[in-house]
Amino acid sequence: MRSIVCATAFFAAACLGQTIDKTKLVDLTYSFNEKTIYWPNAKGFQHRKDTWAVTPAGYWYAAGGFSTDEHGGTHFDSPIHFGQRKTTLDKIPVQRLVGAAAVIDISASASKTRDYRATAQDLANWEKTNGAIPSGSMVLFRTGWSKYWPDRKQYMGSDVPGDVEHLHFPGISKEAAEILVKRGVSGVGIDTASMDYGPSKDFIVHQVLNKADIFGLENIANMERLPAKGATLIALPIKIEDGSGGPVRIIAILP
Numbered sequence: 001m002r003s004i005v006c007a008t009a010f011f012a013a014a015c016l017g018q019t020i021d022k023t024k025l026v027d028l029t030y031s032f033n034e035k036t037i038y039w040p041n042a043k044g045f046q047h048r049k050d051t052w053a054v055t056p057a058g059y060w061y062a063a064g065g066f067s068t069d070e071h072g073g074t075h076f077d078s079p080i081h082f083g084q085r086k087t088t089l090d091k092i093p094v095q096r097l098v099g100a101a102a103v104i105d106i107s108a109s110a111s112k113t114r115d116y117r118a119t120a121q122d123l124a125n126w127e128k129t130n131g132a133i134p135s136g137s138m139v140l141f142r143t144g145w146s147k148y149w150p151d152r153k154q155y156m157g158s159d160v161p162g163d164v165e166h167l168h169f170p171g172i173s174k175e176a177a178e179i180l181v182k183r184g185v186s187g188v189g190i191d192t193a194s195m196d197y198g199p200s201k202d203f204i205v206h207q208v209l210n211k212a213d214i215f216g217l218e219n220i221a222n223m224e225r226l227p228a229k230g231a232t233l234i235a236l237p238i239k240i241e242d243g244s245g246g247p248v249r250i251i252a253i254l255p
């Protein structure tokens with residue numbers, strides 16, 4: 001309810017809180033823990049609990065530290081990841097981290113073919129129903145792979161540490177990535193470990209998107225809760241200076 005009170009500057013801050021219906025917030029982020037899936041040659045996530053106890057003085061005190069590779073779990077690929085001299089993690093304007101979400105469901109095709117890549121036709125089908133993908137939006141591909149998280153063998157195709165030769169999971173085709181560049185999207189996300197499908201050796205989708213200064217979102221959770229269009233996404237990565245990527249907290253506001 002936007003009352004007359006809200007029209008006055010004095011109550012503006014209180015009224016701002018009313019503009020978001022909090023029942024419509026969805027967390028699209030996996031927790032970071034020892035099971036979090038990273039690329040097979042990465043070190044993964046380590047959480048160190050230095051103090052986790054009642055102190056001799058009688059009060060509770062908990063503090064620790066963590067270490068992580070940039071690319072693992074629900075994370076952000078900054079354009080510099082595969083785009084030389086492109087934007088680093090700290091330089092992405094916050095305006096680009098908020099936008100309309102276009103959700104393209106390729107789960108039926110991916111369930112038949114593990115190495116499925118979203119096609120130009122998949123994009124055309126979405127646009128036929130929902131209109132052109134808006135510039136500045138974030139396009140999310142839903143493969144249905146979250147049902148396997150955190151089973152590394154099912155999710156990645158191999159659970160052998162260091163094994164990058166037997167990866168099998170769905171991704172995006174080069175042709176689809178090129179269309180997304182033409183549409184001027186802000187970012188591209190997926191519910192698998194990479195925007196490029198498991199067997200990829202050249203990571204061409206990363207190359208095409210990152211060279212166009214488009215960022216990536218990988219290992220997205222709970223995407224089945226999003227409609228094809230109408231949700232607003234807020235994707236806030238950790239602000240590492242000169243970072244090529246890092247953990248990101250993604251939330252959606254449902255329409």
Ligand SMILES: [Zn+2]
Pocket residue numbers: 071072075076077218245
């Ligand atoms: Zn990445």
